[in-house]
Amino acid sequence: xxxxTDQINTIVKTCRAVAGASAxxxxxxxxxxxxxxxGDIDLLIEPEDSVSLLLRARIKTILEQTLSLPVDLLVxxxxxxxxxxxSIARAQAKLLEITP
Amino acid sequence: MKSTTxxxxxxxxxxxxxxxxxxxxxxxxxxxxxxxxxxxxxGSVLTLRKKDNDLFEAxxxxxxxxxxxxxTLGSAMRHSLLLSGEQADSFIKVLxxxxxxxxxxxxxxxxxxxxxRNLAAHDYEISFDDVADHFNTLHTLTHTLYQIARRxxxxxxxxxxxxxSTPDFSEEFYLITE
Numbered sequence: 001x002x003x004x005t006d007q008i009n010t011i012v013k014t015c016r017a018v019a020g021a022s023a024x025x026x027x028x029x030x031x032x033x034x035x036x037x038x039g040d041i042d043l044l045i046e047p048e049d050s051v052s053l054l055l056r057a058r059i060k061t062i063l064e065q066t067l068s069l070p071v072d073l074l075v076x077x078x079x080x081x082x083x084x085x086x087s088i089a090r091a092q093a094k095l096l097e098i099t100p
Numbered sequence: 101m102k103s104t105t106x107x108x109x110x111x112x113x114x115x116x117x118x119x120x121x122x123x124x125x126x127x128x129x130x131x132x133x134x135x136x137x138x139x140x141x142x143g144s145v146l147t148l149r150k151k152d153n154d155l156f157e158a159x160x161x162x163x164x165x166x167x168x169x170x171x172t173l174g175s176a177m178r179h180s181l182l183l184s185g186e187q188a189d190s191f192i193k194v195l196x197x198x199x200x201x202x203x204x205x206x207x208x209x210x211x212x213x214x215x216x217r218n219l220a221a222h223d224y225e226i227s228f229d230d231v232a233d234h235f236n237t238l239h240t241l242t243h244t245l246y247q248i249a250r251r252x253x254x255x256x257x258x259x260x261x262x263x264x265s266t267p268d269f270s271e272e273f274y275l276i277t278e
Contacts, residue, residue, distance in 0.1 A: 058208075
């Protein structure tokens with residue numbers, strides 16, 4: 001995975017601060033592939049309570065400012081059925097956890 | 101040479117005055133579109149009214165006018181710095197200067213508005229719940245943009261002595277952004 005421990009901690013803390021402490025934060029896409037270079041940070045968030053568009057925008061803005069990297073954000077709100085893109089993203093995603 | 105410089109300065113001032121009028125016009129028409137909709141929207145209301153052309157035309161206009169207002173404000177803020185002699189080599193620097201001048205409350209406030217609009221442009225048409233969330237978000241952020249527009253126009257008058265090129269929309273602008 002092409003993210004540092006500090007970057008992972010920042011991502012998870014930011015997502016949970018806005019989307020709720022129990023939100024699951026997954027990484028998918030090219031940052032999982034150690035042989036590639038650069039690229040967006042593709043994240044999938046699964047919150048316990050629905051996250052509005054405004055909150056998604058806030059998470060994306062804070063992360064892009066903090067990490068100085070482009071962030072692509074998917075949110076799977078509770079009760080909303082998966083679409084094919086979400087299913088594919090989750091199938092190859094890796095759950096991010098805070099490392100003390 | 102001297103007259104060329106003063107002509108250039110006049111032309112730059114005139115351009116800013118035109119942008120200020122465009123901002124007031126954007127606010128006027130964005131407000132008209134918002135008034136055509138009953139807020140907040142919900143997915144169930146949109147489902148019931150899915151063939152209501154007047155409603156969906158108003159919503160399309162909100163999308164376009166919201167973007168136009170923010171883009172015009174951005175252009176005008178950047179242009180005003182030319183006239184105030186401030187150096188800004190990137191838009192983030194422009195925002196930082198206007199945060200310092202208290203025209204925007206924070207750089208983040210501006211960027212969240214921009215991000216929300218871009219996110220929505222990608223996926224708002226997938227479900228009526230998402231459409232409702234998208235437009236409710238723009239509705240909330242519109243008030244923020246109105247306040248920025250008002251403070252910016254007051255700033256231009258006070259700091260640069262420049263007002264909108266015509267007063268045609270001014271009265272309504274100040275009432276809407278009150």
